[in-house]
Amino acid sequence: MCQLLGMNCATPTDITFSFRGFSQRAGITSDHSDGFGIAFFEDKACRLFVDNQSAVESPIAELIRNYPIKSRNVIAHIRKATQGKITLENSHPFIRELWGRQWIFAHNGDLHGFDPKLTGKFTPVGNTDSERSFCYLLDQLVAKFGFVEPSLEEIFSVLEEISPKVAEYGTFNFCLSNGKALFSYATTKLHWIVREYPFKPARLIDLDVEVDFSAVTTPDDRVAVITTEPLTDNEQWQAYQPGEMILFQHGKPIQHATTHVERLAREAADPSLKRVTKADQY
């Protein structure tokens, strides 16, 4: 399994504070120590850092904690390998280009027996269910819109339709960004928060660090943070409902949908109802 961290901002913002807390979970406050990755968008392009060392020990993670890279869209992932090799090709986040933009995807959860026919336009490099689901989502977007870039709302409508179908194979919590906005979806666990004017102090759960955001921000700043488990203990994090999809842009939610909520709620109450087609291979 793993943990996700996403950030979507109105103005380019560095993720140093959140990443410091988040990366503690890679061996100190939790045991997600089998590699990490983080992607920072700058407009349509993105920097992707991955390492198969833990985010506590990796020199690359150390660089990121100390070198503030400002970005409007960031996605990070720390991994606890339950099954499957710790290789670079299986490291989240994954990257693909579509419509002249990079796309970044990170997934939390396991999909069982998810092996859809892919067109070949996007082919997994590694052998995770996660990268396969990413390629499948992009394939579906191309099937719908061809090579002409649609609006965010049109993309949302396809993701809203497709994601519950993928979620039939297991747990499907993800963050997806094209540098313009951040799409998020949860079937079991994801939380979000928006920090905006008037800013307040925030205190990390995983590390004895507090930042008073009012001292380091301007009224134009606004930051949405999305994460598996809340990062601070003095802010009000919102839990995603099972099957909830949220699109963030300019540091705030701009579109919500709840998909197949009833079925997911039934399964949450009685896990034996969950459709599992074959054993986890990854």
Next chain:
Amino acid sequence: MCQLLGMNCATPTDITFSFRGFSQRAGITSDHSDGFGIAFFEDKACRLFVDNQSAVESPIAELIRNYPIKSRNVIAHIRKATQGKITLENSHPFIRELWGRQWIFAHNGDLHGFDPKLTGKFTPVGNTDSERSFCYLLDQLVAKFGFVEPSLEEIFSVLEEISPKVAEYGTFNFCLSNGKALFSYATTKLHWIVREYPFKPARLIDLDVEVDFSAVTTPDDRVAVITTEPLTDNEQWQAYQPGEMILFQHGKPIQHATTHVERLAREAADPSLKRVTKADQY
């Protein structure tokens, strides 16, 4: 303009020695200080580091000089912006996935008026002639082979046919790798060397550093280094002929071709013959 560095090895090798000398050219021994990038393959996947700071000052370049990442295929690039913005999306090397592998491309030279019709399968994220030529090469490979991965020899035969056509638009020196092998092509300037048993000392030109490779290698090691300008002054570097293409695998050249050599030689003797269709826009 810019400078290229490629490495192809029989066994995973770190590029620390060559990169230390190469990165001096980003401000110390030369003025290629407008960003840098380096990609390290691990099997089919790759780590790509880019920064719009110079390779002398960038904390990311400093990390790479000190954190030996072992790889069989590496491509690096330092940039001197003659025209065009210094943005992440215009930073080499460029990355795309094809046939379930990442592909990495870096280019030295300017292409004038090169604006071919692309299918949409690969679309430039930035606005460089270089990324456009990369997308065009990949498009041509898909046009020929579809989504079924061909052999290296088959790929070579397409690149051998297409590269001279791109080179009609200007200078086209490149390194291209899919993690399995490294394709290189030069119309004006590129050099290569193979280091193998019995290894000897090598002394950098750009920095007062000498390494005795015989002390740090085994007889199984073999490394091919490809670079715009030779990196050492006590080794025998081979200059590419104009229009020469070389495929490296397992640390040695496995296939050579010379394309349109006569025309390029004529142009080298008399630059006024060179076909330039419109002013450099990038």
